[in-house]
Amino acid sequence: MLQKLRFMLLALISSALLAALPLWAAAAPDAPASTLPITTHSKKARQLFDSGLVKMENLHSIEGIQDLRKAAQLDPDFALANILISFESVDQAVDPEEKVAARERAKAARGKVSHGEQLVIDWVANSSEGKIIPAIQAMNSVLEEYPKDKMLAWLGGIWIENQQQITRAIPIFERAIKLDPNFAAPLNELGYCYARVRNFDGAFAVMQRYIALLPNESNPQDSYAEILRMAGRFDDALVHYHESLKIDGNFWVSQLGIADTYALMGDEERARAEYATAIQHAGSRMEAANWSLQSAMTYVREQNYEAADSAFRAVAEKAHKEALAVPEAEAFRMMSTYQANNASAVALLEKAENALDHNNHPLPNMNRQEELALILRTRAERAAHDRNTSLAATTLKRLQGLMDATNDQVIQLQYEGAAGAVLVAEGKYEQALAHLQEDNRNPLSMKLMVVSYSKMGAREVAEELSKTLANWNEPTLEQALVVPEFRAKGAETASTFKRM
Amino acid sequence: MKVFQRCTVLLLFAGMLWLPCEAKNIAVVVSKSNNTGSITSADLAKMLESTSRKWPDGSNVTVVLPGGATSQDAELVVARVFKLNQAQARKFLADHKSVFVTGSSDEDVLNKVGSLPGSVGLVDVYSINNAVRVLKVDGKLPLEQGYLLR
Numbered sequence: 311m312l313q314k315l316r317f318m319l320l321a322l323i324s325s326a327l328l329a330a331l332p333l334w335a336a337a338a339p340d341a342p343a344s345t346l347p348i349t350t351h352s353k354k355a356r357q358l359f360d361s362g363l364v365k366m367e368n369l370h371s372i373e374g375i376q377d378l379r380k381a382a383q384l385d386p387d388f389a390l391a392n393i394l395i396s397f398e399s400v401d402q403a404v405d406p407e408e409k410v411a412a413r414e415r416a417k418a419a420r421g422k423v424s425h426g427e428q429l430v431i432d433w434v435a436n437s438s439e440g441k442i443i444p445a446i447q448a449m450n451s452v453l454e455e456y457p458k459d460k461m462l463a464w465l466g467g468i469w470i471e472n473q474q475q476i477t478r479a480i481p482i483f484e485r486a487i488k489l490d491p492n493f494a495a496p497l498n499e500l501g502y503c504y505a506r507v508r509n510f511d512g513a514f515a516v517m518q519r520y521i522a523l524l525p526n527e528s529n530p531q532d533s534y535a536e537i538l539r540m541a542g543r544f545d546d547a548l549v550h551y552h553e554s555l556k557i558d559g560n561f562w563v564s565q566l567g568i569a570d571t572y573a574l575m576g577d578e579e580r581a582r583a584e585y586a587t588a589i590q591h592a593g594s595r596m597e598a599a600n601w602s603l604q605s606a607m608t609y610v611r612e613q614n615y616e617a618a619d620s621a622f623r624a625v626a627e628k629a630h631k632e633a634l635a636v637p638e639a640e641a642f643r644m645m646s647t648y649q650a651n652n653a654s655a656v657a658l659l660e661k662a663e664n665a666l667d668h669n670n671h672p673l674p675n676m677n678r679q680e681e682l683a684l685i686l687r688t689r690a691e692r693a694a695h696d697r698n699t700s701l702a703a704t705t706l707k708r709l710q711g712l713m714d715a716t717n718d719q720v721i722q723l724q725y726e727g728a729a730g731a732v733l734v735a736e737g738k739y740e741q742a743l744a745h746l747q748e749d750n751r752n753p754l755s756m757k758l759m760v761v762s763y764s765k766m767g768a769r770e771v772a773e774e775l776s777k778t779l780a781n782w783n784e785p786t787l788e789q790a791l792v793v794p795e796f797r798a799k800g801a802e803t804a805s806t807f808k809r810m
Numbered sequence: 811m812k813v814f815q816r817c818t819v820l821l822l823f824a825g826m827l828w829l830p831c832e833a834k835n836i837a838v839v840v841s842k843s844n845n846t847g848s849i850t851s852a853d854l855a856k857m858l859e860s861t862s863r864k865w866p867d868g869s870n871v872t873v874v875l876p877g878g879a880t881s882q883d884a885e886l887v888v889a890r891v892f893k894l895n896q897a898q899a900r901k902f903l904a905d906h907k908s909v910f911v912t913g914s915s916d917e918d919v920l921n922k923v924g925s926l927p928g929s930v931g932l933v934d935v936y937s938i939n940n941a942v943r944v945l946k947v948d949g950k951l952p953l954e955q956g957y958l959l960r
Contacts, residue, residue, distance in 0.1 A: 429940075442953050443837075443935070443944050450939040475936050713955070722955070 345459040346430065346452070348390050349423040355384040359391050382415065389423045392416035393434045413438055426452055430462075437469065453482075460489040464496050476503050494523040498533050508778075510541040528554040528561040535567055540783050544575045562591045566601060570785035578608035599629050599637035603644065604785065611790045615648055630665070635673045636681050639665040643685050644787050652696045659689045676718065683712055683724040690728035691754065694735035702732045723748065727755045734758045739765045753782055753792035835952035836887050836959040837935040839942040841924055848946035849930075851958055855891050857930065859906060865928060874922045874931040875903075877912035887932050890958050932959075 350356050362377025381391045396413035416431050423431075432448035453466050463486035471479040483500040487493055497520035504513035517534040524530050535550035548571055554564035569584035585605035592598035602625045609618035626641035642662035649655040662685045666678050686709040693702035706728055713725045726748040733742035739762035746762065749755040756779050763772035780796040782789055838854065840846055846865065857863045863871035875884040881903075889899040903910075911926065913919030916937035923931035924941050931942070935952040938944060950957045 443938070443951055446936055447938050447940045447942075447944075450937065451941075454939060470936065473936070478934075478936055 344456070346426045346456050346462055347424040349427060350381075350385045350388045350391075352381075352385040352388070355381040355388050355391070358384065359388070382412065386415055387419040387422050389416045389419040389427055389431055392419070393431050396438055397434055409438065426455060429455070433469075442473075458489060460486045460493055463489065464493070467496060467499060471499060471503060476506050479503050480507075492523060494520055494530075497523065498529065501533060501537055505537045505540050510537070513537045513541075526557060528558040528564060531557065532561065532564045532567060535564070535571075539567070539571050539574065542781055542783055544571050547571050560591075562588055562593070565591065566604070569601075570604065573604070573608050573611060573785055574783050574789075576611070578612050581605070581608045595632050596634055596637070599625060599632070599634050602628070603637060603640055606641070607644070607785075607787050607790055610644075610648055610787065611794075618648065619645060626665070630668070633668075635666050635668060636677055639663070639681050639685065643688050646688060646692065647787065647791060652692070652698075655692050656689070656701075659685055659692070676716075679712060679716055680718060680720045683709060683718075683721040686712070687724035687728040691731040694732045697735065699736075702735070706732055723752070727752055730755055730758055734762060737765075739763075753779060753786070753788040756782075757792045757796075834883070834886060834960060835935040835957060836883050836932050837938055837952045838945040838947055838959070839920070839923055839931045839933060839938060840945060841927075841929070842941060842943055844928075844943060846945060847943075848949065851891055851948050854947065858888060858891060858909070860909070869928045872926050872929040873910050874919050874926070874929050875910045875912055876916060876919050876932060876934075878914040883934060884932065887959055890960075 348356070348359075350359070358377045358381035362374040362381065375395065378391050378395050382388050382395065385391075392412040393416040396409045396416060413435050417435055420428050420431050429448045429452035433445050433452065436442070436445035436448065449466055449469060453462055456462050463482055467479045467482035467486060470482060480500065480503050483496040483503065486496040487500065497516050501513045501516040501520060504510070504516060514534075514537065517530065517537055521530040521534060531550045531554035535547040535554065538544075538550060539547035548568060551564045551567045551571065554561055554567075565584065565588040569581050569588055572578070572581035572584055575581075582605050585601060585608070589598050589601045589605070592601055603622075606618060606621035606625055609615070609621055622641040622645045626638045629635075629638035629641065639662040642658045642665060646655040646658035646662070649658065663682065666673065666681055666685075686705050690702050690705040690709065693699075693705060706725075709721075709725045709728055713721050726745040730742045730746035730749065731754070733739075733745065743759060743762050743766075746755045746759045750759070756775060760772045760775050760779065763769075763775065776796055776799070779793060780799075782793050782796075838849060844865075857871055857873050863873075865871055875887075877884065884903055885896055885899040888894060888902050889896060892899070892902065894902060911922060911929070913922050913931070916933040919931045919933045920937065920939065920942060923929045930945075935944070944951060947958050952959070
């Protein structure tokens with residue numbers, strides 16, 4: 311999945327930007343316009359800005375970012391170029407320090423650009439600084455000021471989607487498409503949004519339009535395949551992943567998609583062969599390590615835990631040699647989740663935590679903290695499962711400390727999931743639900759929600775959630791651990807589940 | 811392929827490809843001309859249950875609640891402030907109908923807050939714009955850990 315990060319937000323907003331930008335190269339601040347004015351004193355910078363966006367639209371995001379960089383170099387006051395480089399969801403080719411520097415340049419130029427551009431700067435800069443309230447205010451204000459600007463609608467939809475406000479993102483993407491029915495990029499996002507609210511018919515229709523608009527691109531086929539897979543239409547998904555590879559044989563995310571699909575279908579041997587092909591072509595060592603973890607999970611799906619141990623150990627050893635702390639820690643953490651022996655599980659989680667502290671493994675603090683939160687969550691869940699209340703309490707306390715010290719949604723989710731698990735083990739189902747509902751896309755928490763609802767007598771809710779879980783088709787370890795049980799039980803509730 | 815956010819790989823490890831969605835935070839908003847910056851939950855409770863409500867400067871308070879498709883947001887607020895369940899919150903709102911002005915949508919609530927002097931509105935935080943000021947409730951803004959109206 312990491313490969314899928316290659317073409318990020320900026321790549322997909324590019325077509326909207328291009329279509330929305332006025333053709334003139336320089337604008338006086340506050341000039342009236344139906345679309346957002348773009349201010350730069352350099353025609354060459356504007357050309358680079360435009361060409362960069364074209365490249366990103368064509369999924370050449372690294373080259374596109376380079377053009378934006380050149381544009382910003384030619385005109386350091388080119389606020390929009392800078393603020394787009396700084397966007398928090400932008401391509402990984404931009405490192406965090408560069409993003410911060412670009413954001414500061416955009417802020418420094420704020421007084422020299424139009425009111426609309428100022429609002430965009432306020433929106434994106436506040437967002438990247440974690441000041442979400444003023445970011446929302448600026449975003450809504452600029453969207454209101456330029457209701458016919460499809461670029462802004464598109465950008466707003468992306469941002470709102472990344473804030474996990476899916477039902478709110480949907481009408482914004484629809485607005486962008488209404489403004490230009492041939493605007494392909496928001497179709498992709500809209501399809502995923504529909505799928506996330508489980509409106510698969512809507513998602514399929516949107517994806518078919520996306521494919522029709524870009525028949526020579528791999529991504530529409532890849533996206534359609536992923537959504538078909540989410541809906542459980544595995545054979546159709548495979549057809550479209552292969553279509554994607556036919557269009558571009560180097561679109562290796564589709565190869566990963568094929569492997570993930572076979573894994574979800576239960577053909578684990580075939581999945582491993584497909585993963586091996588994908589891993590050979592991984593774009594980085596980190597990507598290869600992550601995909602190797604996916605491959606190791608196939609043994610968990612087969613309940614061949616001895617082979618799973620070997621595969622995860624191999625990933626851990628390779629990651630250790632390559633100084634990749636997170637995949638090393640993940641390999642040990644994942645191993646711990648299916649261990650029958652409690653002491654083995656605890657020891658593996660210890661190893662996972664130690665992997666984060668190797669001096670020779672450079673790791674940004676945020677990544678370290680998030681991975682540590684995952685480890686602590688797994689430890690708390692294990693302790694709750696084993697009725698080790700002391701370990702559960704101390705682990706939860708550590709996790710809460712980590713959460714309080716950061717403003718990180720991933721860490722918060724791990725706390726909510728862990729707290730929910732501990733409360734379920736204590737029989738405090740109503741309190742548990744308040745936490746688990748915050749983590750309602752993780753099959754582990756979803757399962758505990760089924761347990762809680764069942765215990766509280768809310769059988770209909772439990773059954774509905776059980777059905778959702780039985781049809782959960784995301785290629786994660788938690789899916790592998792939880793979903794088969796629900797598929798086997800059909801729509802029964804979890805009152806008789808072995809764990810918890 | 812999908813546009814992902816920065817933490818996608820860790821989300822994959824965390825058992826999900828996307829973060830959970832639709833966590834609701836209700837913002838308490840006033841017009842920009844209102845200098846109030848924060849409010850306590852006790853003050854908010856008084857505003858919600860009584861018609862004789864005043865700002866510190868003595869001016870009258872008008873509470874604008876979301877109605878129509880967003881009426882569940884009003885129920886959430888009442889449930890959180892008075893620690894009621896959903897049915898009790900619905901009854902409270904019905905019993906105090908005359909106390910509030912109701913907006914048909916978040917946009918309508920924001921417009922009313924802008925046009926009615928002394929008004930305080932309750933809207934989904936993702937609806938707010940630069941025309942309003944967001945109040946802290948018990949020292950916390952929406953989206954902060956421990957915020958009451960979520």
